[in-house]
Amino acid sequence: MTNTYITNATWAITGQRIDLCLCPAAENISTLSLNEIPLPDIKQVEPAGQMEIPEQARVIDAAGKLLMPALYDLHTHIEIPGRSKRECIMRAGEAAIHGGVWGMLVLPSPSFCFDNGATLDSFREAATVRSVADMTPAGCISLGMQGLDQAPYNTLATMRGVRILSDGENFPSNILMLYRAMQYAEDLDLIFAVRADVPALTEHTYAHPSTTAYNLGLHPCPPCAEEIGTETLIRLAEAAGARLHLQLVSTAESVRIIRRAKERGVRVTAEVALHHLLFTHTQIGDYNTVFKTTPPLRDQTDCDALLEGVKDGTVDCIVSAHTPCSPFSKKQDFISAPAGMVMLDTMLPVLYTKLVKPGLLSWTELIRACCLKPVEIANPREQDEDTPRTAPLLLFDPQVSNIVTEETLACGTLNTPFLGQELHGVVTLPLR
Amino acid sequence: MKPRKDLITIESLSDEDIHTILDSATAMKEIFTKSVKKVPALKGKSVLTLFYEPSTRTRSSFEVAAHRLSADVTTFTLATSSVVKGESVHDTIDTLMSMKMDYIIVRHKNSGIPAVIARHCNASVINAGDGAHAHPSQAFLDAFTIREKYGDIAGRRIVIVGDIRHSRVARSTSLILRRLGAQVAFMGPGSLVPPKGHTGVARLHTWDEIFTWKPDVIYLLRVQNERIDSPFFPATDYHQAFGVTEERLRRIEAQGMSIMHPGPVNRGVELCDAAMDYENCLVCNQVENGIAARMSILYHLTPGTLSHD
Amino acid sequence: MPQLTSTDISAALEQWADRIAARSDDEPLGLVGLISHGDELARRLTTALQKRGVQAQYGAIDITLYRDDLDLRKERPALRSSYLPFSTDGMHLILVDDVLQSGRTARAALETIFEYGRPARVELHCLVDRGRHELPIRADYAAFTLESAEKVHVHLKETDGEDAVLY
Numbered sequence: 001m002t003n004t005y006i007t008n009a010t011w012a013i014t015g016q017r018i019d020l021c022l023c024p025a026a027e028n029i030s031t032l033s034l035n036e037i038p039l040p041d042i043k044q045v046e047p048a049g050q051m052e053i054p055e056q057a058r059v060i061d062a063a064g065k066l067l068m069p070a071l072y073d074l075h076t077h078i079e080i081p082g083r084s085k086r087e088c089i090m091r092a093g094e095a096a097i098h099g100g101v102w103g104m105l106v107l108p109s110p111s112f113c114f115d116n117g118a119t120l121d122s123f124r125e126a127a128t129v130r131s132v133a134d135m136t137p138a139g140c141i142s143l144g145m146q147g148l149d150q151a152p153y154n155t156l157a158t159m160r161g162v163r164i165l166s167d168g169e170n171f172p173s174n175i176l177m178l179y180r181a182m183q184y185a186e187d188l189d190l191i192f193a194v195r196a197d198v199p200a201l202t203e204h205t206y207a208h209p210s211t212t213a214y215n216l217g218l219h220p221c222p223p224c225a226e227e228i229g230t231e232t233l234i235r236l237a238e239a240a241g242a243r244l245h246l247q248l249v250s251t252a253e254s255v256r257i258i259r260r261a262k263e264r265g266v267r268v269t270a271e272v273a274l275h276h277l278l279f280t281h282t283q284i285g286d287y288n289t290v291f292k293t294t295p296p297l298r299d300q301t302d303c304d305a306l307l308e309g310v311k312d313g314t315v316d317c318i319v320s321a322h323t324p325c326s327p328f329s330k331k332q333d334f335i336s337a338p339a340g341m342v343m344l345d346t347m348l349p350v351l352y353t354k355l356v357k358p359g360l361l362s363w364t365e366l367i368r369a370c371c372l373k374p375v376e377i378a379n380p381r382e383q384d385e386d387t388p389r390t391a392p393l394l395l396f397d398p399q400v401s402n403i404v405t406e407e408t409l410a411c412g413t414l415n416t417p418f419l420g421q422e423l424h425g426v427v428t429l430p431l432r
Numbered sequence: 433m434k435p436r437k438d439l440i441t442i443e444s445l446s447d448e449d450i451h452t453i454l455d456s457a458t459a460m461k462e463i464f465t466k467s468v469k470k471v472p473a474l475k476g477k478s479v480l481t482l483f484y485e486p487s488t489r490t491r492s493s494f495e496v497a498a499h500r501l502s503a504d505v506t507t508f509t510l511a512t513s514s515v516v517k518g519e520s521v522h523d524t525i526d527t528l529m530s531m532k533m534d535y536i537i538v539r540h541k542n543s544g545i546p547a548v549i550a551r552h553c554n555a556s557v558i559n560a561g562d563g564a565h566a567h568p569s570q571a572f573l574d575a576f577t578i579r580e581k582y583g584d585i586a587g588r589r590i591v592i593v594g595d596i597r598h599s600r601v602a603r604s605t606s607l608i609l610r611r612l613g614a615q616v617a618f619m620g621p622g623s624l625v626p627p628k629g630h631t632g633v634a635r636l637h638t639w640d641e642i643f644t645w646k647p648d649v650i651y652l653l654r655v656q657n658e659r660i661d662s663p664f665f666p667a668t669d670y671h672q673a674f675g676v677t678e679e680r681l682r683r684i685e686a687q688g689m690s691i692m693h694p695g696p697v698n699r700g701v702e703l704c705d706a707a708m709d710y711e712n713c714l715v716c717n718q719v720e721n722g723i724a725a726r727m728s729i730l731y732h733l734t735p736g737t738l739s740h741d
Numbered sequence: 742m743p744q745l746t747s748t749d750i751s752a753a754l755e756q757w758a759d760r761i762a763a764r765s766d767d768e769p770l771g772l773v774g775l776i777s778h779g780d781e782l783a784r785r786l787t788t789a790l791q792k793r794g795v796q797a798q799y800g801a802i803d804i805t806l807y808r809d810d811l812d813l814r815k816e817r818p819a820l821r822s823s824y825l826p827f828s829t830d831g832m833h834l835i836l837v838d839d840v841l842q843s844g845r846t847a848r849a850a851l852e853t854i855f856e857y858g859r860p861a862r863v864e865l866h867c868l869v870d871r872g873r874h875e876l877p878i879r880a881d882y883a884a885f886t887l888e889s890a891e892k893v894h895v896h897l898k899e900t901d902g903e904d905a906v907l908y
Contacts (some may be wrong), residue, residue: 038656105613209626209630210630211629211630211631211632213626213630214603214626214630214631215443215542215603216543216562216565217543217544217562217563217564217565217566217600217603218543218563218565219564220626286547287543287544287547287548328522331522331548332520332521332522332548333521333540333542333544333545334542334543334549335542335543335544335545335563336521336542433816433817433819434816435815435816452819453822455819456819456820458820458822459803459820459821459823460820462822462823463806466856466857467856467857467858468856468857470856471806471807471850471856472806473805473806473807473811495894501806564889730818731806731817731820732817734815734816734817
């Protein structure tokens with residue numbers, strides 16, 4: 001059996017040049033690691049030029065390419081309105097691999113309402129068959145994501161291996177229900193993934209309070225709603241002894257609140273959507289519905305504080321917040337159009353082009369926020385087994401650039417802000 | 433002016449466009465003095481009024497304007513159509529376009545709807561008010577009324593009083609007046625006036641500040657309780673705090689300031705009864721000028737050309 | 742390019758005023774100029790008639806909204822304000838234009854003027870008649886006839902700085 005060799009690859013974290021010998025697909029997973037990051041695909045590693053390569057071996061010259069663990073995404077919606085579940089699963093999987101994402105946490109949605117064992121079972125089965133990427137479902141916090149009655153956490157956690165609970169991004173309308181759920185779930189070691197909000201303050205709001213909101217006549221969404229919600233959730237989790245994961249943190253003050261909570265030892269983790277690092281409300285321009293998001297795009301000072309939070313670890317992960325929306329729905333007026341953008345397809349090229357290349361984020365910080373921390377939080381497992389899954393490796397060629405077109409998008413919809421734009425970097429995943 | 437299909441916002445117009453439309457409005461108003469109050473400029477053209485929000489005044493004003501230009505007017509009655517049943521705007525427009533309309537006049541509660549319609553069809557689309565976004569024909573009639581009264585708008589001071597936050601009139605009218613060189617200030621309670629950093633317009637806090645600032649025109653906005661989901665101000669306070677009371681009217685008279693209001697006036701809320709009879713109350717002029725301004729807008733738009741918005 | 746000078750035009754206006762003064766009816770007289778240029782000519786004629794002791798009302802109309810070619814243009818021409826501060830009922834109106842060519846402007850002017858009232862009679866006078874009529878409309882009086890000219894440009898002091906007809 002011939003092995004495949006990769007020569008001259010650059011290990012993204014240290015910049016070290018290395019040669020690798022890949023495990024053949026049939027072989028067991030290796031126990032090698034670099035910088036304490038497991039290299040499951042790799043049988044042998046040597047400094048560049050020092051590997052003995054048999055003559056008949058297949059050799060991939062990776063000069064100029066980066067080797068790094070693939071990304072894990074803690075925030076995806078895979079439902080494409082109007083399409084079959086099969087197609088939704090297949091397309092999200094393809095899009096993820098294309099963007100360098102090996103696995104994802106799938107949040108519940110109307111078609112994938114993970115509030116019972118049967119739905120979880122059929123989803124896992126379908127995902128195993130249809131998806132090229134790993135898909136871990138998040139169980140519902142409340143039945144039907146309605147925010148009123150608790151989902152059967154024991155069934156979800158002990159029988160179906162659910163580790164994270166989420167009602168999509170809905171804030172529970174009954175906060176007492178959430179408090180009791182957190183108390184109930186104490187011994188199940190579940191993580192409550194919630195987007196902080198005070199719905200009464202954000203209902204019928206569409207943009208950050210700003211010149212944009214005023215000029216376009218869009219009712220402003222006060223940042224204090226998220227900040228009050230953040231405080232509330234932290235106190236609630238603290239009081240109930242639950243683990244909390246704050247979704248889609250979007251304001252500078254939220255970052256400060258989380259920093260203080262972490263300092264006093266609260267078991268809280270947080271994520272930021274990639275679009276909240278990159279864009280401000282000014283992108284909405286003349287009602288560009290692609291930039292309609294929940295929470296809304298905010299000010300540059302918020303973007304800066306969020307990025308700072310990612311760099312110092314206050315914000316643990318960067319997520320795609322991938323949300324497919326049909327082209328027709330996004331052609332409606334700004335108020336009627338659904339919120340969200342698709343990001344999986346372009347995840348790593350966007351991270352590289354917009355953050356790493358301009359020097360705003362290091363590879364080490366990116367790998368922590370997009371590869372290691374999310375896996376640590378989601379802790380994805382083989383079905384019916386206790387072995388944690390580990391990230392495969394990918395090769396990233398920063399020299400090549402591509403223009404994002406309808407043809408290059410596998411996700412099934414077009415609501416990406418990068419359509420027609422040039423992005424740097426091409427992902428090779430999987431390597432074996 | 434350059435060929436233009438739609439009128440969605442004041443922002444999209446050049447200074448020259450604004451002056452051309454205002455100048456032509458003067459010529460249009462002259463038509464009202466003829467024994468035949470009609471010109472054949474839009475003969476054979478069809479105008480559709482598509483109002484998703486009730487507004488007898490604006491709608492009638494556009495209809496009279498279209499009739500005086502000899503256009504045929506169709507009123508799309510939404511109470512009896514499927515529009516209220518959740519039919520998408522796109523499907524409604526497809527239906528309307530098969531009727532080969534030349535001009536569509538739209539009012540909708542959602543900011544941004546007229547722009548969506550304009551992109552979607554060949555007809556000239558005129559925004560007759562969308563959410564809290566824009567009301568360009570009101571801006572023109574207001575500017576026209578002030579120009580008629582004072583000769584020139586540049587250097588004039590106008591204070592707009594009331595619910596700025598929800599008002600498309602405040603947005604469009606303040607914008608056109610500033611483009612024409614006027615100084616504009618907003619006055620109202622904190623819950624109804626966004627910060628200066630967002631509006632770019634200075635904020636006055638009290639009537640005393642208004643009288644010190646010495647505006648030429650005091651523009652009262654209508655209190656629209658029906659638009660507001662939860663109260664932004666205690667309703668019983670309004671007249672005393674922000675309305676033109678009899679006492680304030682005396683000071684307004686003494687300083688010779690003009691009063692404007694987009695109508696319909698809530699008597700005893702924005703304006704006391706006596707204010708309506710005040711000689712410099714320009715509310716009726718605004719109504720008459722609305723027709724002239726809308727005739728000018730209809731005349732200057734050319735269906736089928738490229739959209740600038 | 743040959744041209745008529747301000748002296749030629751002044752002399753023509755005097756003759757023109759004489760001709761108007763010599764009218765046979767006794768209806769009240771109104772001179773209505775077509776904007777632009779026609780209004781200036783009408784104003785000068787009114788003054789010239791006053792010197793002859795003939796009272797005439799002065800008015801000016803913008804016929805743009807009555808043009809038959811509005812739809813053929815991409816761009817809508819700017820409008821000018823008409824000025825007709827008298828009732829035209831029962832009057833003897835003289836429409837004054839600078840150049841009569843196709844007759845289309847004159848047609849629009851007739852339509853315009855009849856929407857102000859019912860004049861007793863309407864005449865069409867122009868500074869230059871250059872033939873090439875496309876409608877059954879003829880001038881009752883033309884100061885100059887330049888039927889062979891390729892192009893005719895009328896310049897007036899008030900709008901163009903000097904009086905001249907270039908052709």
